[in-house]
Amino acid sequence: MDPQYYIGLEEKFGAHNYKPLDVVLHRGQGVWVWDVEGKKYMDCLSAYSAINQGHCHPKIMNAMIEQSQKLTLTSRAFRNDQLGLLYQEICVLTNSHKVLPMNSGAEAVETVIKAVRKWGYKVKGVAKDRAEIIVCENNFHGRTITIVGFSTDEHSRDGFGPFTPGFKIIPFGDTSALESAITPDTVAFMVEPIQGEAGVIIPPPGYLKKAKSICEKNNVVLILDEIQTGLGRTGKLLAEQHDGIEADLTLIGKALSGGFYPISAVLSNKEVMDVLRPGEHGSTFGGNPLACAVARTALKVLIEENMIENAAVMGEYFLSKLAQIKNSYIKEVRGKGLMLAVEFIPGIGGARQYCEALMAQGLLCKETHENIIRFAPPLVITKQEIDWAMERIEKVLTIK
Numbered sequence: 342m343d344p345q346y347y348i349g350l351e352e353k354f355g356a357h358n359y360k361p362l363d364v365v366l367h368r369g370q371g372v373w374v375w376d377v378e379g380k381k382y383m384d385c386l387s388a389y390s391a392i393n394q395g396h397c398h399p400k401i402m403n404a405m406i407e408q409s410q411k412l413t414l415t416s417r418a419f420r421n422d423q424l425g426l427l428y429q430e431i432c433v434l435t436n437s438h439k440v441l442p443m444n445s446g447a448e449a450v451e452t453v454i455k456a457v458r459k460w461g462y463k464v465k466g467v468a469k470d471r472a473e474i475i476v477c478e479n480n481f482h483g484r485t486i487t488i489v490g491f492s493t494d495e496h497s498r499d500g501f502g503p504f505t506p507g508f509k510i511i512p513f514g515d516t517s518a519l520e521s522a523i524t525p526d527t528v529a530f531m532v533e534p535i536q537g538e539a540g541v542i543i544p545p546p547g548y549l550k551k552a553k554s555i556c557e558k559n560n561v562v563l564i565l566d567e568i569q570t571g572l573g574r575t576g577k578l579l580a581e582q583h584d585g586i587e588a589d590l591t592l593i594g595k596a597l598s599g600g601f602y603p604i605s606a607v608l609s610n611k612e613v614m615d616v617l618r619p620g621e622h623g624s625t626f627g628g629n630p631l632a633c634a635v636a637r638t639a640l641k642v643l644i645e646e647n648m649i650e651n652a653a654v655m656g657e658y659f660l661s662k663l664a665q666i667k668n669s670y671i672k673e674v675r676g677k678g679l680m681l682a683v684e685f686i687p688g689i690g691g692a693r694q695y696c697e698a699l700m701a702q703g704l705l706c707k708e709t710h711e712n713i714i715r716f717a718p719p720l721v722i723t724k725q726e727i728d729w730a731m732e733r734i735e736k737v738l739t740i741k
């Protein structure tokens with residue numbers, strides 16, 4: 342079928358809240374996807390890291406089929422035989438005490454905001470409606486009104502006010518800014534271990550460790566948004582492990598289902614979660630047995646098939662190859678695990694042109710901001726596949 346046909350339908354009937362590359366995908370397997378004309382591409386975005394396990398992983402697919410033939414949704418008015426097992430498996434894997442399941446990443450963020458505010462009033466003793474949460478410049482935590490309200494990206498905010506009060510914004514990677522921003526009303530500090538949407542921004546070494554000790558000292562809850570960095574992407578199960586810490590609250594989503602089904606979760610180490618009582622928070626689909634069965638298998642294959650170690654080893658290899666590209670317009674090549682980026686100096690027409698040229702060569706990537714290309718293939722990628730990608734990347738990015 343002609344891709345223009347599908348593109349036309351999207352343009353005519355769909356809201357224009359995205360600007361996708363004009364490739365119409367039809368099928369996927371592992372790191373590969375095929376368009377409606379049968380052309381094959383390597384996926385170097387992985388749906389913003391929701392496809393860590395590779396497209397259409399057969400074991401996750403089986404779990405999805407099997408569970409959907411038994412039971413899909415009960416609502417939380419009743420219990421189901423998958424939810425408790427998922428809780429237990431996540432807690433054992435991540436050393437957490439409590440889990441709260443939601444659907445999208447943004448919902449997990451909203452959940453955690455509610456939980457830490459309530460904790461602030463009930464446990465810390467903050468006066469009514471005074472709770473303050475500290476976040477970072479250039480954060481990305483999702484798209485709800487509250488979340489875009491504390492974004493510093495004008496595109497995300499413009500025209501959507503009024504916003505939710507109670508947030509304070511500090512520079513990313515700056516622990517003295519954190520220290521001085523904390524007041525007696527501060528209930529939490531929420532941060533991404535590596536800022537993904539901002540363009541794979543890596544904080545100074547030891548940043549999270551220092552942040553953790555500042556939070557501890559001030560009775561402030563440390564929330565790590567690992568929706569993108571978590572579940573193997575950076576070469577560890579959770580990116581916090583690079584700093585040898587455990588956050589009080591951790592958000593995961595995206596790859597939690599390997600791309601099959603929306604599921605996110607708030608993981609709690611401290612008993613912050615205990616402040617939420619029946620009726621105070623919930624979601625019709627949150628914790629449904631289909632999502633739970635899919636997530637259980639998605640976590641299982643991540644571990645059993647050594648995808649996390651592979652991300653560490655292949656990430657290092659990919660990064661070293663990217664660093665060898667000869668192009669004087671490249672400002673920096675950086676990354677951790679398979680969360681990689683090439684940043685160009687401003688004013689050379691942007692990264693989008695490179696993404697379009699790479700697409701023509703069979704490689705799907707997406708620019709982030711004007712001047713950054715992110716490379717984040719599924720964690721199942723092999724050395725041969727990276728060599729295949731590098732041949733194309735070198736051809737497109739090399740400027741003598």
Ligand SMILES: *Cc1c(COP(=O)(O)O)cnc(C)c1O
Nearest residue numbers: 445446447481482483566568569
């Ligand atoms: C994608 C993302 C979110 C939002 O997740 P959605 O499922 O799109 O709502 C939140 N935080 C981070 C760090 C993300 O990368």
